[in-house]
Amino acid sequence: MAIIKVKGTVTKVFWEAKGLIVTESYTTRSGDTIDKQYTVWLKSPTTLEVGDTVQVEGLLSVEIEAWINQDGSPKLNREGQPGQSIKVSINNPQVVPAEPISIIKGIFEPTHEPSPF
16 A cells, blocks of 8 residues: 655544544645545544644545435436546544644755755
8 A cells, every 4th residue: 555645634523533534735836726635544533623734644545436416316427427536545644733843844944945956
């Protein structure tokens, strides 16, 4: 399995505080904002809350989920085909608050512009 490292904001806490949705946001060169969501599965309940900024590192798993209506029928996409989405999960994670890391990181960052080489 691959290891993934994500820095983002907790946007949901669920399943008796053992599951988190962490949203990573970034801006593209064209100025568009992209949000990526990751489901994080913890072994024990967490005290993290919605809005906390965290850094997560763990094992990456990916699965395709079919869109389903409340009545159990398939939900269709714009082309009239059964819709699907990709669910990205992080298992066996190490979760730490991101703020102290960014403070420490700032101490060691260079004060000059990086070289293009």
